[in-house]
Amino acid sequence: MNLINPIERFGSSLISVQNPSTYTGGEIGSIVKPHRENDGLFNFAMAFPDTYTIGMSNQAIKIIYQGLNKKSNIRCERVFCPEQDFEELLKKTETPLYTLETGMPLNQVDMIGFSVGYELGITGVLSVLDLGNVPLLKKDRGPDDPIVFAGGVGATNPAPFSAFFDAVFIGEAEGGMFEIIEKLSQMKKAGASRDELLAEFARCPNVWTSNMSVEKTGHSKAFRAVWEGFESEPMLDAFYPLPNIRTVQDHGVVEIMRGCPNGCRFCHAGVYYRPQRARSKKKIIDYCRRLVNEAGFREISLTSLSSADYPDVGGLLNELNSIFKIQNVSFQLPSLKVNSFTLPILEELGEVRKSGLTFAIETPDEAWQLRLNKEVYTAHLVELIEEAKKRGWNKAKFYFMVGLPFSETEEKTEEKVIVEFLKDIQERTKIQCHVNVGTFIPKPHTAYQWVRQISPEESDRKLRYIRENLPKGKFRVGTHDIATSFIEGLMSRGDERAGMVIYNAYKKGCRLDAWEDHLRQNIPLWEEAFAEAPYDVKNEILRERSKDEVLPWDSVSLGPSKTFYKREWDRNEQEVLTPVCKPDCDHK
Ligand code: SF4
Structure with a gap:
C-alpha cells in the first residue's frame, strides 16, 4: 500500500x-x-x-x-x-x-x-x-x-x-x-x-x-442491534484521541444512560435507543476521574437522551460535585425533560459554574402535548425558572417545533400558542428567553411516520410570526433554516428515487449540506436536481402516507412493530398518554 x-x-x-x-x-x-x-x-x-x-x-x-x-x-x-x-x-x-x-x-x-x-x-x-x-x-x-x-x-x-x-x-x-x-x-x-x-x-x-x-x-x-452490556460491561476510552484543535464540543462526555423511557410520538431517537439502560454511579464517577485526571477536562456533560430520567440524577450530581468541586470541575445535563427536572437537580447544576438551562417544550398547548405523549407542566416550569433566577441564572433556552400534525383553527395555531406561552413565562419570571424553533420533519419508525410534512412556505409563515411577535429586548429567537428541513425530508422518508436526486445534486456541487450556510448556497443546485428528477420530488417529500402503504423502510425493524406505531397514532388522535417504557414493557 x-x-x-x-x-x-x-x-x-x-x-x-x-x-x-x-x-x-x-x-x-x-x-x-x-x-x-x-x-x-x-x-x-x-x-x-x-x-x-x-x-x-x-x-x-x-x-x-x-x-x-x-x-x-x-x-x-x-x-x-x-x-x-x-x-x-x-x-x-x-x-x-x-x-x-x-x-x-x-x-x-x-x-x-x-x-x-x-x-x-x-x-x-x-x-x-x-x-x-x-x-x-x-x-x-x-x-x-x-x-x-x-x-x-x-x-x-x-x-x-x-x-x-x-x-x-x-x-x-x-x-x-x-x-x-x-x-x-x-x-x-x-x-x-x-x-x-x-x-x-x-x-x-x-x-x-x-x-x-x-x-x-x-x-x-x-x-436493530441492541447492546445488552451497556450497564455491565466496561466503558471504552471514548475520549481518545484528544483533538489537536478546538472542536465544536470541547468538553468531556460521559454517557450516563442510553435510551429514553418517555416515548414521545414524534421522536425517532427515542425508538432507536430503546430500552432505557443506566450506568452505575461508580462507573460514571470512575470515568469522570479519567476525564479529569488523564484528559484534563474541567467541564463534563452527563449525556443521554433525557438525563433527568437517570435514576437519582440529583444524588449522582451531588456525589460528583463533592468529589470534583475542589478541581473546579462543572457538570452539565444537556437534555432535560421539564417534568423530570427537580429543584435539587437545579441546585447541584449551579454548584461550580452555571451551565445553560434548556427546556424542550415542543408545544405548550396541553391537549396537543397529550397528542405528542409529552406533558410539560407550566406551573412546574415557572417554579423552576423562578428558583433558577434566585440562584443566579438570568437566561433560559426553550425549544419548540412547528408543523406537528395538529388540527389548528384561525384562533389557535401553533405559532400563536408558542408566542402567548413565552410572553406569559417571561412576564411571570422576567428571565431572558432564548427561543429556538424548528420545523417538524416526520421520521421513519415513529407513530408520526405517515403524516404530511408542512411546506417551506407554511413553515416560513409560522416562523416569521414567532420572530415578529416576540419583543427583541426580552427574547432572542433563532429559527431553523426552512430549506434544511425541506431537504432533510427528502432523505428522511424518501425511496430509492431520492438517491438519484442526491447524486445529481452532489454532481452539481452540493457539499456539507448539514451546515445551514452551505445548504443555503446550495439551494439553487438542489432545485435544479429536483426539477430534473423524473417524479414530483416536492410532493413526495410533503405528502401524507397511507397507513396501508408499503413504506421504504419496512425492511428495517427498530423493535416496535407497525401495529404499535398505528396504535400510538390512534392514541395520539384520542389525546391519550402512553405510560413510560419499561425494560419488560409490551411496546412492540
Ligand atoms: S423525552 Fe421524548 S423527545 Fe426526548 S428523547 Fe425521550 S422520547 Fe425523545
Whole structure:
C-alpha cells in the first residue's frame, strides 16, 4: 500500500489551508498499528461525513474506533470530510483522501464504515468517497474496491442511500458490529474475496442490503442491534484521541444512560435507543476521574437522551460535585425533560459554574402535548425558572417545533400558542428567553411516520410570526433554516428515487449540506436536481402516507412493530398518554 505522509506530500502548502492539523493525525491517544509486509490486518476506515471539528465531537466515532482497535486483527483509522480548501489541495496534488493514522488511501482499505448521525450528511459521504477515489455507486465497485457501509440514527431508512452503500448496519455498534467485522478480518486473512466478505456481512441479522431475502441472506428484514452490556460491561476510552484543535464540543462526555423511557410520538431517537439502560454511579464517577485526571477536562456533560430520567440524577450530581468541586470541575445535563427536572437537580447544576438551562417544550398547548405523549407542566416550569433566577441564572433556552400534525383553527395555531406561552413565562419570571424553533420533519419508525410534512412556505409563515411577535429586548429567537428541513425530508422518508436526486445534486456541487450556510448556497443546485428528477420530488417529500402503504423502510425493524406505531397514532388522535417504557414493557 502506498501510504500518504501529508507533511511530506504537501510540504508548506499544508499551511495554506484552514486548520491543517485536522489533516495530519498524530493526536494524543490516536492508535497507530504500523504496517508490516503481509501483516494481514483488516484495514477499516471509520469515516465521518462532516469535518474534523464536528466529527471529533461525536461519541459514536470514538466508540467504534476504540472497539475495533481492540481487535488485534483490525486496523481502524479515521477519515473526515475535508473543507473545500483541502479538497482543492488534494485534487491539485492528485492525492486521494487518506486516513489520519497511517495515511492509507481510502480506495485501498478493506472496508469503509460511515457514521451517519443525520441524513443531510449524505453529500459529505459522497465527497469522502469521491476524494478517496472510491466509486460513488455500489454498482460500479469491483473486487479491489472497499466495502462501503453506513450505520447510525440517520440511516434507518436505507432506501435513499441504497445506491451508494453496499450495506447498512442497523443499531448499536457494540451490539454486534465489532464481532462481525472481526469475523471478516479472519476471513480476509484466510484469503476471502470482497464478494465473500460482503456476503458474510449481509448474513448478519442486523445488516440491511438491497437484495436481502431469506434464501440469499437468511433474513428479509434487518433488526436493530441492541447492546445488552451497556450497564455491565466496561466503558471504552471514548475520549481518545484528544483533538489537536478546538472542536465544536470541547468538553468531556460521559454517557450516563442510553435510551429514553418517555416515548414521545414524534421522536425517532427515542425508538432507536430503546430500552432505557443506566450506568452505575461508580462507573460514571470512575470515568469522570479519567476525564479529569488523564484528559484534563474541567467541564463534563452527563449525556443521554433525557438525563433527568437517570435514576437519582440529583444524588449522582451531588456525589460528583463533592468529589470534583475542589478541581473546579462543572457538570452539565444537556437534555432535560421539564417534568423530570427537580429543584435539587437545579441546585447541584449551579454548584461550580452555571451551565445553560434548556427546556424542550415542543408545544405548550396541553391537549396537543397529550397528542405528542409529552406533558410539560407550566406551573412546574415557572417554579423552576423562578428558583433558577434566585440562584443566579438570568437566561433560559426553550425549544419548540412547528408543523406537528395538529388540527389548528384561525384562533389557535401553533405559532400563536408558542408566542402567548413565552410572553406569559417571561412576564411571570422576567428571565431572558432564548427561543429556538424548528420545523417538524416526520421520521421513519415513529407513530408520526405517515403524516404530511408542512411546506417551506407554511413553515416560513409560522416562523416569521414567532420572530415578529416576540419583543427583541426580552427574547432572542433563532429559527431553523426552512430549506434544511425541506431537504432533510427528502432523505428522511424518501425511496430509492431520492438517491438519484442526491447524486445529481452532489454532481452539481452540493457539499456539507448539514451546515445551514452551505445548504443555503446550495439551494439553487438542489432545485435544479429536483426539477430534473423524473417524479414530483416536492410532493413526495410533503405528502401524507397511507397507513396501508408499503413504506421504504419496512425492511428495517427498530423493535416496535407497525401495529404499535398505528396504535400510538390512534392514541395520539384520542389525546391519550402512553405510560413510560419499561425494560419488560409490551411496546412492540
Ligand atoms: S423525552 Fe421524548 S423527545 Fe426526548 S428523547 Fe425521550 S422520547 Fe425523545
